[in-house]
Amino acid sequence: MLNRLFPRQIDNLYQGHVLALWLFLPVLALKTVMGFNVGGLNPFVKSRFILATADGVPVDTYPADAAAHLVFTFAAWGLVLFVLTLLGWLAIARYRAMLPLLILLFTFEQVGRMVLSRTLLPQHAGATAGIPVSTLINWGFAGLLLLALTLSLLNVRPRPA
Numbered sequence: 001m002l003n004r005l006f007p008r009q010i011d012n013l014y015q016g017h018v019l020a021l022w023l024f025l026p027v028l029a030l031k032t033v034m035g036f037n038v039g040g041l042n043p044f045v046k047s048r049f050i051l052a053t054a055d056g057v058p059v060d061t062y063p064a065d066a067a068a069h070l071v072f073t074f075a076a077w078g079l080v081l082f083v084l085t086l087l088g089w090l091a092i093a094r095y096r097a098m099l100p101l102l103i104l105l106f107t108f109e110q111v112g113r114m115v116l117s118r119t120l121l122p123q124h125a126g127a128t129a130g131i132p133v134s135t136l137i138n139w140g141f142a143g144l145l146l147l148a149l150t151l152s153l154l155n156v157r158p159r160p161a
Contacts, residue, residue: 004153005104007097014096020151021092023144024103028092031106031141032085038078047075055134084109100152107145114138 004015014021037045048071052059055074059067088106091098 001153004100004155006101010095010097012094012096014099015155016100016152017154017156020103020148020154021096021099023148023151024088024099024106025092027106027141027144027148028085028088030137031081032089035078035080035082035085038075039080039082040075040078041082047071047078050074081109100149103145103149103152107142107149110138110142110145114142 036042038047038050040047048059048067051057051071051074057070059070062070084105088102091102
């Protein structure tokens with residue numbers, strides 16, 4: 001399994017199950033759009049609007065400086081996510097041997113954020129507004145990524161001798 005996560009040679013020879021690639025593609029596509037929008041690269045969508053609507057954060061209730069820092073942190077995460085997705089697209093196009101490692105990184109990022117939100121946010125956060133759309137999206141991404149990671153580690157395509 002470690003050989004699959006850290007191959008000796010990073011080439012375009014992917015040995016895992018092809019379904020892992022097909023599960024990873026829509027997650028990668030959606031996360032690319034999310035990173036682009038949240039990172040402030042889309043001139044038509046503001047990070048503050050996404051934070052307030054999709055994530056259900058009452059940004060306007062914070063003091064102006066606190067809200068600005070909150071939006072900056074959110075946008076900075078979006079930019080990092082966008083850069084990570086560019087690496088994912090490069091792996092799909094040219095370096096498929098890296099796919100298990102990249103799926104693992106995306107899984108750590110996804111599940112790690114979910115764990116942090118459970119441990120660092122107050123239990124009542126968002127309780128009055130119901131379940132934010134972002135929570136449902138995050139659970140879907142986590143499930144797809146865990147399944148894709150498992151499938152990418154299967155040895156279904158033996159390397160030619």
